[in-house]
Amino acid sequence: MNDTRPASGCEGEDLSPIHVSQEQFRRATTHLKGLKKGLLDFLSYPKRTISVCFPIEMEDESVTTFHGYRVLHNSIMGPGKGGIRYHPCVNEGEVTALALLMTWKCALMRIPFSGAKGGVACDPKQLSQTELRRITRRFISELGDNIGPHTDIPAPDLYTNAQTMAWIFDTYDMMHPGRNNRPVVTGKPLELGGSPGREDATARGCLIAAERFLSLAGMPELGGLDGARVAIQGFGQVGAHAARLFREAGASITAVSDSQGGIASSDGTSLDVTQVLAWKREHGTVVGMPGTQSLTNQGLLELPCDILIPAAMGNQITQENAPRIQARLVVEAANRPVSPEADDILTARGIPLLPDILANAGGVAVSYFEWVQNIENQEWHLDEVNRKLREKMVAATDAVVARWRQLPAAGDSPPSLCTDLRTAALVEAIERVANITLKRGIWP
Numbered sequence: 001m002n003d004t005r006p007a008s009g010c011e012g013e014d015l016s017p018i019h020v021s022q023e024q025f026r027r028a029t030t031h032l033k034g035l036k037k038g039l040l041d042f043l044s045y046p047k048r049t050i051s052v053c054f055p056i057e058m059e060d061e062s063v064t065t066f067h068g069y070r071v072l073h074n075s076i077m078g079p080g081k082g083g084i085r086y087h088p089c090v091n092e093g094e095v096t097a098l099a100l101l102m103t104w105k106c107a108l109m110r111i112p113f114s115g116a117k118g119g120v121a122c123d124p125k126q127l128s129q130t131e132l133r134r135i136t137r138r139f140i141s142e143l144g145d146n147i148g149p150h151t152d153i154p155a156p157d158l159y160t161n162a163q164t165m166a167w168i169f170d171t172y173d174m175m176h177p178g179r180n181n182r183p184v185v186t187g188k189p190l191e192l193g194g195s196p197g198r199e200d201a202t203a204r205g206c207l208i209a210a211e212r213f214l215s216l217a218g219m220p221e222l223g224g225l226d227g228a229r230v231a232i233q234g235f236g237q238v239g240a241h242a243a244r245l246f247r248e249a250g251a252s253i254t255a256v257s258d259s260q261g262g263i264a265s266s267d268g269t270s271l272d273v274t275q276v277l278a279w280k281r282e283h284g285t286v287v288g289m290p291g292t293q294s295l296t297n298q299g300l301l302e303l304p305c306d307i308l309i310p311a312a313m314g315n316q317i318t319q320e321n322a323p324r325i326q327a328r329l330v331v332e333a334a335n336r337p338v339s340p341e342a343d344d345i346l347t348a349r350g351i352p353l354l355p356d357i358l359a360n361a362g363g364v365a366v367s368y369f370e371w372v373q374n375i376e377n378q379e380w381h382l383d384e385v386n387r388k389l390r391e392k393m394v395a396a397t398d399a400v401v402a403r404w405r406q407l408p409a410a411g412d413s414p415p416s417l418c419t420d421l422r423t424a425a426l427v428e429a430i431e432r433v434a435n436i437t438l439k440r441g442i443w444p
């Protein structure tokens with residue numbers, strides 16, 4: 001269910017975010033031998049970790065203590081950039097691992113930001129809007145000048161949204177009156193300087209990456225999206241837009257799920273995404289929609305389908321269930337939904353996987369466009385945003401596929417494993433960051 005899910009039924013698999021991040025990094029760096037000694041070691045650590053603890057007066061006038069984190073991986077490519085999540089399992093290790101992931105994502109997309117991430121350990125489902133607003137304002141004021149338009153720029157993530165970003169902007173603006181503070185945070189509502197296209201950018205990026213990959217990879221059994229059967233885990237900001245966009249591109253959405261369970265079409269045809277959205281809005285879950293079959297989240301992951309899109313939490317596909325995945329292609333809309341051991345199993349079974357740092361990078365790309373528009377006090381047209389997003393996603397997908405084709409199997413991989421797309425994407429990204437670091441020169 002969440003990023004700290006115990007490795008049930010799979011003894012020995014360490015699913016802690018830091019371990020997964022380090023293992024993915026280690027696998028990629030086996031292909032990066034010629035770099036300056038010690039450089040990769042430096043790139044594996046965060047530059048700055050802020051941990052705060054603050055009280056909030058709740059609706060019932062009691063006081064609750066909250067713990068929040070903001071990690072800046074480095075500032076090699078520019079200011080920090082990364083979401084803020086609200087979830088009971090937020091901790092320093094998770095936020096650190098996600099900050100590193102953001103650096104590789106920005107490098108792959110050639111975006112002039114470095115990785116950062118933040119979060120508050122809380123259960124937003126148990127909190128009122130007033131409590132969430134107080135938590136957001138207090139957290140941002142605790143971070144003080146460690147965030148800013150040219151230092152570290154937050155964005156939405158799990159269980160935070162445009163409203164949360166509006167509160168972040170307002171808090172920072174109150175603390176720094178008299179200047180253009182819009183670029184301090186992205187994912188804002190349109191009327192506060194949000195970008196057209198930001199809301200569905202992550203899902204649209206997934207779609208573009210999948211389309212491009214299929215056109216390049218030559219999978220005989222899956223030529224394109226038209227008629228492809230798609231199952232999506234998670235029906236939030238990313239998953240719901242992915243369902244709509246993949247459907248518009250001709251795919252058949254055969255199953256979707258949220259934290260309460262999943263639904264599948266009962267006759268094998270596509271779910272009506274508009275109806276699922278309306279049902280979810282009214283009932284708070286996709287479960288129970290008339291004319292559908294109920295299934296568990298685990299059941300959704302194991303359905304026969306052409307494309308499986310995990311768009312919810314981390315650690316959903318592990319060595320325990322990877323042997324039962326029946327998709328032809330996995331597209332990681334969520335961050336880190338597949339463990340390293342599961343990567344090996346999927347690779348050995350010939351199931352390609354578009355990794356998070358590529359597949360869900362559309363969100364940070366349009367966040368970057370929002371930041372540029374805010375600095376210039378401009379508003380671009382939606383068509384322009386989507387065209388620029390397509391260019392960035394296609395270029396990044398092409399670079400990953402080109403690397404994938406060049407790389408031999410990693411030295412310590414079993415001979416049956418060719419290098420996976422995640423490793424190829426990380427090699428490309430880490431090499432870019434390493435080269436920029438050396439071009440700048442190590443201070444002093």
Ligand code: NAD
Binds near residue numbers: 363
């Ligand atoms: P969200 O909070 O809007 O939605 C999360 C969805 O996942 C909800 O529908 C929730 O019910 C569902 N969910 C939670 N636990 C689940 C479970 N065990 N099984 C099935 N569904 C479950 O979050 P989001 O913004 O859509 O983010 C989803 C994922 O995408 C996260 O991993 C996030 O880090 C990643 N991501 C988001 C963005 C973005 O732009 N929002 C960008 C990049 C990556």
